[in-house]
Amino acid sequence: MATSNFSLPRNNHLRTAHISRRPPPSVAASFQDFKIGKNPASKRAVKLAESISHMLNLQIEKTIQKSIETSNSNVSSFKEKHDTPTTSPKENISSKWREIHGSGDWDGILDPLHPWLRREIVKYGEFAQATYDAFDFDSYSEFCGSCRYNRSRLFEKLGLTTSGYAVTKYIYAMSQIDLPQWLEKSRLVDSWSSDSNWIGFVAVSDDAESERIGRRDIVVSWRGTVAPAEWYDNMQSDLEPIGQGDSKVERGFLSIYASKCDTSRYNTSSASEQVMTEVKRLINHYNKLGQKVSLTITGHSLGGALGLLNAYEAAKNFPALPISVLSFAAPRVGNIAFRDELYQMGVKTLRVTLKQDVVPRMPGIVFNEGLQRFDDITGTLEWVYTHVGVELKVDVRSSPYLKKGLNLIGFHMLETYLHLVDGYHSSNSGFRMDSKRDVALVNKDCDMLVDELRIPPNWYQLANKGLVQNHHGRWVKPERDPEDIPSPTAESHANAINMLLPN
């Protein structure tokens, strides 16, 4: 066990530098074609994608069609893996928790990746994944855009009861500027909300987990976008000031984070207000008990961007609180002053990126199908966005389980990231073949696993899309369990009486 790899220099040196590369507009405009599938344009799209991948040095292999044999020796052990546990025994990491959360800017524990850090990254990543797995994407559901389960059942429903955390609060967001590709909306008139989406949750570690990790940990998990095709419209075209200084952040992200409306059911307060109120409540509660408290913010894609805004605000409000951000596939959010201010306030950010994923690489890229005038937007875009924090970069080529052909959606999926982190040892070594996480999870919502594994693509789905047969044999959509129906009053009431605190 390589705890000897821990070293603790306190320098603020950042080890990643990024050169913005902008694709020629004529090529980039065709990104909309990539929404994959067997459509007539797909061959053309693949060709374009290949040339882009070449330009950007993404090192994506061409797709080769073949029939499936279990010839790959790395893969042939896959079936033997079926009868092994999916997690490692939990170790007490309390002595090192500050380093794991970036007190030394992860110097010396990223490459090779310390096993304790790896497991914590996966742990938080699964909180981020939970915001996708429980999200109601069904536009024929009156609850489209909400969480399918109430917060006390969320972890149970997703198999996360052993995480050692309990959800204390759901967060909802809306946007006052028009970001139609962001909001998942019911097609029904009488829906639970016409303007808000469930955007994440706050959770807190229980006693046993707090003991193991050395402090009471508050987690905020932000939901992102699932696929580049759903990516933000013209969200990156404008910078807005944040705070008192020169810091500026992208207008669209800020709008989702800070919008509210008196006539809204779920956003009479903004996501920002909701999350800050809850974090404050939890800090006060545990401070009164004399406990050490930390704040860990996680999110994938858009969720990573919202997480940075959340960290900025929390650092302003709670200067003494250890705050770290663990983001996956996050785009750039703000300008250099924003980044510097985060550093000055001591916010520690570990940014997990995937070499072949274009989202964290290209500022301003717009995958939106509806967008007609890509050139106009990139043309006016100010190239001032900068990344924040330390980067952990994984590579799709490292895993023998993954297809290497171009797959813009698969390369961006959080489950692909978690698989690669779980198999990551160091930048110059191969995939950890004794990694334990279930490989099948990768294909939940994409087609990334090699055919030899025989895991169908996009397999995460409900039986008959939730329809069930009634006693007459008719197929009907059952009512949602009343306790899983989002209710703003029930939620604020619960908070008022301090329900759901694990202590």
Add this chain to the structure above:
Amino acid sequence: MATSNFSLPRNNHLRTAHISRRPPPSVAASFQDFKIGKNPASKRAVKLAESISHMLNLQIEKTIQKSIETSNSNVSSFKEKHDTPTTSPKENISSKWREIHGSGDWDGILDPLHPWLRREIVKYGEFAQATYDAFDFDSYSEFCGSCRYNRSRLFEKLGLTTSGYAVTKYIYAMSQIDLPQWLEKSRLVDSWSSDSNWIGFVAVSDDAESERIGRRDIVVSWRGTVAPAEWYDNMQSDLEPIGQGDSKVERGFLSIYASKCDTSRYNTSSASEQVMTEVKRLINHYNKLGQKVSLTITGHSLGGALGLLNAYEAAKNFPALPISVLSFAAPRVGNIAFRDELYQMGVKTLRVTLKQDVVPRMPGIVFNEGLQRFDDITGTLEWVYTHVGVELKVDVRSSPYLKKGLNLIGFHMLETYLHLVDGYHSSNSGFRMDSKRDVALVNKDCDMLVDELRIPPNWYQLANKGLVQNHHGRWVKPERDPEDIPSPTAESHANAINMLLPN
């Protein structure tokens, strides 16, 4: 009850005439675009489709996007329907069974449609639908192309136990000429079969049902293709002789019906031989018992075409046997001599068509995506194909439950046909609002129901595509139940000892 509508003239007059309309090649070549969805070409495809629909007088309305309200008064009763039975009480129709099966060429019982005939059409249509519902389409399954259940469990698994029939034999088919778009094939090397597909079944009525319908009824149900996009490649480019006279049929259909191969596991005998052997066995069995026997052949799309070949062969072999064909959305199969020979042999064919479905309307149309040179094929096509039998034409506009916008797949789906037959009263009256069949079934594999009904499109799907979590929490594909694994030896053995005969 309108049994008074029965009239029994014995004329052989056929009441339908068809004028072949060939779309201009430049337009028809774009049919491949219609595989719908959100692909970039879809707007263009919809425009082309609209102009074709105009040319062909299909009377398809333009799609109008709107949010969903239950404003349609016809539809608002949908929820009330939830608590009603899906079937009518069964009546004894033994006195009229010959008319129902076309002895009078359905004269006087088609318009208005006699309720007994309507229910029998739906009954047989559900046997045809069963061949889709139980088919393993999963290309990642080693059993892709087979039936998911063995024949003794098929009806139980599909909720057809009350049909009064029992399956006695499965039929498998292969094709010696290259019809790649026809065969559903596993991507795995070690699959159950590399050349054969499950193509249908033989079933026979039990004692109670035989009593009700006036004779022992042997059913052959042929599986077709699900969507126009899977439609036959250059199957219609050649006519082959059948029988001793001038009769000719399309070469591709005949190849599927009659191909066999010594090295094949499931087609050492052809579909033709399998089905004829079984029908002969059943006829002998029930003749020995002194029972009246009929043969009813059903199928949708390609299945309807195979059914006609089957009827032709059966009529040659069993001249005294009452044989009827009930086809849905079937294309033209053979030349005029083929049709006339069928008539002379007394085969009765009721052909259900849907006004907006292009498959039965246009001979030789090729929906195949892979096809590049549509013009060449239609150019050389001999326009000699003719329809057989009496037509019952339903109209998508008659049902308030259905979307009216262009939907080539939805218009061709058997469930759409069954819904419209169930609601059909006569050519000049509206939809039977007291029809009992479950409307939700229409959307199983397409998007045809109006949004107000809130039935998601394409809802017929397995939970997590059949993956289940093992005791470690890993997602794995369970082995197929051994008794549901197709086994040629078990099947022939079962037949040898006369198993599964309901009498």
